[in-house]
Amino acid sequence: MIDGQTIEQYQHDGYVVAHGLFSAEETDALRAHFMSFRPAEPGGGDSRNKNLQKTDDPLRLYSRLMMPHRSDDVALRWLIDARINAWISALEGSEPYAVQTMVYYKPAGSRGQALHQDQFYLRAQPGTCIAAWMALDACDEENGCLQVVPGTHNIPVLCTKDADLTLSFTGDTVDLPDGYTPVPVIMAAGDVLFFNGQVVHGSFPNTSRDRFRRALIGHYVVGQAQAVSEWYHPVLRMDGTTVDFGISERGGKCGVWVERDGVPVAEAVGVETRQQ
Ligand SMILES: O=C(O)CCC(=O)C(=O)O
DSSP: OOOHHHHHHHHHHSEEEETTOSOHHHHHHHHHHHHTTSOSSTTSSOGGGTGGGGSOOGGGTSOOEEOGGGTOHHHHHHHTOHHHHHHHHHHHSSOOEEEEEEEEOOOTTOOBEEEEOTHHHHOOBSSOEEEEEEESSOBOTTTTOEEEOTTGGGSOOBOOEEOOTTTBSSSEEOOOOTTOOOEEOOBOTTOEEEEETTSOEEEOOOOOSSOOOOEEEEEEEOTTOOEEOGGGOSEEOTTSOEEOOEEOOOOOEEEEEEEETTEEEEEEEEEOOSOO
């Protein structure tokens, strides 16, 4: 339920879980639908992946699906679902604009995604972005659930550095000072986690023997934004129509941790040199 306490929790931590937002039937149907985009068995199926079948990296056959809503109606309908709109509108105070979908399969044994901030990539301006991260499987620490760092929604976009590619399939990560620790978000299939675009988050490897950790992810820009990075166009209203939007600049200033009165504070004094 989206009550005052839920909104306060989101404002305090930068994230909140909507439990059971999608029914078991809807979640089963979404999971089955998106599995049809990938081979049914590791090593089988998609002929485009012939070379990749030679490697033992499970992500080669189950790489994430990017922007399915641009060609797939199921993904589009989920992206602009009225329940997601109601939650984001309540949490942020206005209706968002929809810009991205992704499906993560994360089969057993696969790497996670190093800690990062979504706003580093989206560059919603002014303001920030927000994610709706829906669990298509029950997820916990064993299968590499999402990890979030509470309270990081109030910091600027941090400067990035190289991630450990043995643990992460993406190459960028950010530093965290003592006192900022990722916490696992344990979710049931059908739950949706909403988190602010500045929130530092990511996931660790799936250490289970045989469990997928599938997730359907939507990214939105918060209502007052007028520009977003080029890759996220076209920008959609929550009724699916396209809205005219500016293209935001990449790069610029980024945050580094400094100590003020013994407390770590992220200040936008660095200059981003990495490609987003
Ligand atoms: O699901 C994951 O492991 C990471 C997802 C993520 O970082 C994102 O949606 O921005």
